[in-house]
Amino acid sequence: MKNYINLSDIEDLKALIHDARAMKSNPPEEKPGKGKTLGMLFFNPSLRTRLSTEKAARLLGMEVMVMNADKDGWALEFEEGAIMNSDKAEHIKEAAAVLSQYCDIIAVRAFPGLKDREKDETELVMNSFKKYASVPIVNLESATGHPLQALTDAITIQELSEKYRPKVVLTWAPHPKALPQSVANSFTEVMQKMEVDLVIANPEGYDLDPKIRKDVRVEHDQEKAFKDADIVYVKNWSSYKKYGQVLEVEENWTVDQAKLKKTNNAKVMHCLPVRRNVVIADDILDSENSIVIQQANNRTYAAQAVLKKLLECSK
Numbered sequence: 437m438k439n440y441i442n443l444s445d446i447e448d449l450k451a452l453i454h455d456a457r458a459m460k461s462n463p464p465e466e467k468p469g470k471g472k473t474l475g476m477l478f479f480n481p482s483l484r485t486r487l488s489t490e491k492a493a494r495l496l497g498m499e500v501m502v503m504n505a506d507k508d509g510w511a512l513e514f515e516e517g518a519i520m521n522s523d524k525a526e527h528i529k530e531a532a533a534v535l536s537q538y539c540d541i542i543a544v545r546a547f548p549g550l551k552d553r554e555k556d557e558t559e560l561v562m563n564s565f566k567k568y569a570s571v572p573i574v575n576l577e578s579a580t581g582h583p584l585q586a587l588t589d590a591i592t593i594q595e596l597s598e599k600y601r602p603k604v605v606l607t608w609a610p611h612p613k614a615l616p617q618s619v620a621n622s623f624t625e626v627m628q629k630m631e632v633d634l635v636i637a638n639p640e641g642y643d644l645d646p647k648i649r650k651d652v653r654v655e656h657d658q659e660k661a662f663k664d665a666d667i668v669y670v671k672n673w674s675s676y677k678k679y680g681q682v683l684e685v686e687e688n689w690t691v692d693q694a695k696l697k698k699t700n701n702a703k704v705m706h707c708l709p710v711r712r713n714v715v716i717a718d719d720i721l722d723s724e725n726s727i728v729i730q731q732a733n734n735r736t737y738a739a740q741a742v743l744k745k746l747l748e749c750s751k
């Protein structure tokens with residue numbers, strides 16, 4: 437593994453999940469990150485990603501530097517050949533090269549603009565760091581994906597898989613703001629690599645990118661999708677078709693206990709942060725059905741497995 441930008445950077449998902457779970461149950465003594473530095477750049481807010489990745493790096497013995505790049509750094513120019521006489525003070529060419537002098541791994545969070553689909557799909561920020569840095573790049577959630585979250589979700593589902601092939605439903609839920617499709621995309625991708633029966637439930641107009649969905653069953657009736665589900669993964673995303681828009685939805689898609697009745701007493705997951713009683717009702721989040729805290733805890737071990745792999749591969 438040279439970078440961790442997409443799920444396709446994982447060569448052996450089973451082995452990575454196994455390694456993460458082994459480090460969770462039996463914290464290793466050795467510090468493969470001793471003398472190495474992780475630099476993290478955030479162009480957007482974060483609680484879990486920032487702190488779990490820092491914790492993971494420290495568990496490996498690494499030093500950590502974090503920067504709120506949007507607030508504290510120079511505004512970056514990404515365009516090749518730009519005449520920089522306006523508001524952008526520094527080009528990514530210098531920024532990424534300089535960071536590579538200080539860091540052994542660079543991790544970046546950069547959400548989509550959600551205005552121009554083609555532009556977002558070029559993953560300009562992540563790919564520019566990859567192009568101009570000389571050290572591995574980790575995606576902390578980009579325009580189209582959140583692979584550390586997806587690895588976490590795969591670990592969490594494997595921890596509670598009593599069944600050989602659980603039924604997993606990824607359901608859209610309401611949210612007042614336009615959110616990226618990144619979490620839903622990466623979750624869909626990682627579930628396609630696991631032994632699960634995946635169904636995606638979303639209102640009309642909210643179908644995810646067909647290049648990512650492939651042949652996964654999409655249901656526009658949430659109640660029907662929930663039947664006999666073992667795991668319900670709740671997440672909002674803005675429309676892919678009417679790109680970045682929050683569309684009018686008539687039915688109630690908030691997930692509550694009444695809706696879980698149709699399921700096989702499903703465990704409920706969400707990447708967090710979650711808006712209570714808009715996305716998921718209190719009666720689930722405060723119940724035994726919710727595993728969102730266990731899920732968030734696994735962020736540390738997912739990041740630890742990825743950073744360890746990158747350290748090994750860049751030796």
Ligand code: AN0
Nearest residue numbers: 615616618619707708709
């Ligand atoms: C972000 C999103 O939906 O992509 C981050 C989730 C991990 N969520 C919000 O902005 C609320």
Ligand code: CP
Nearest residue numbers: 482483484485707708
């Ligand atoms: N799930 C997740 O990525 O949370 P943060 O946005 O708080 O990092």
